[in-house]
Amino acid sequence: MKLVSPSLLSADFGNLQRDIEMLNASECDWLHVDVMDGIFVPNISFGQPIVKHIKRHAQKPLDVHLMIMDPGRYVADFKEAGADIMTVHYEACTHLDRTIHAIHDHGMKAGVVLNPHTAVCLLEDIVQECDLVLLMSVNPGFGGQKFIENTYNKVRQLRALCDRKNPQCLIEVDGGVNLQNAPLLYGAGADVLVAGNAVFKSADPKQTIHDLKQ
Ligand code: DX5
Numbered sequence: 001m002k003l004v005s006p007s008l009l010s011a012d013f014g015n016l017q018r019d020i021e022m023l024n025a026s027e028c029d030w031l032h033v034d035v036m037d038g039i040f041v042p043n044i045s046f047g048q049p050i051v052k053h054i055k056r057h058a059q060k061p062l063d064v065h066l067m068i069m070d071p072g073r074y075v076a077d078f079k080e081a082g083a084d085i086m087t088v089h090y091e092a093c094t095h096l097d098r099t100i101h102a103i104h105d106h107g108m109k110a111g112v113v114l115n116p117h118t119a120v121c122l123l124e125d126i127v128q129e130c131d132l133v134l135l136m137s138v139n140p141g142f143g144g145q146k147f148i149e150n151t152y153n154k155v156r157q158l159r160a161l162c163d164r165k166n167p168q169c170l171i172e173v174d175g176g177v178n179l180q181n182a183p184l185l186y187g188a189g190a191d192v193l194v195a196g197n198a199v200f201k202s203a204d205p206k207q208t209i210h211d212l213k214q
């Protein structure tokens, strides 16, 4: 599959409705929503009230990436705010299996996120419970960072793990994705690419989304 999930972290927060309408009219598949708590990552983005407003305008599923400690505490809140897909960090959950089940119990697709230093083999006993796995290709916290090249290896390792344990599981990649590395990522086995700066800082965001899907 070749899906694109533009990250609203790079949108113009003063013109969110305008930018969401642009995405509605584009070929993108999901809207990537980055929630940061200033503890798990060194930055604070936004919480449920903003997600609620995003949901009011969005015509595509909200792909909510929780960069917060102990995200199990907020599964119900972000479901209520409008999340359709929820991903939580391996590094932020003590009881990851319980959190993934809670996300499913709230009727959402569930995924685990790995930071760049976290090994794919650690998913061995959780991947069968996941609808998707998100590999961070930058250290989370900020848009516009440089893509980490080792991500290609991790995508290939994860593809092999999914083929063995859960062939339906989607592989998403987030951070520094652009028109140059997108074909290589899809080639390595990625299904969903998140793109913030590559979309919103381009001269023609809709065209860039179209090109990312090729
Ligand atoms: C980073 C966020 C990303 C970010 C991607 O912590 O998880 O989703 O918005 O932005 P780019 O594509 O600009 O690296």
Ligand code: ZN
Pocket: 007, 032, 033, 034, 065, 174, 194
């Ligand atoms: Zn993200």
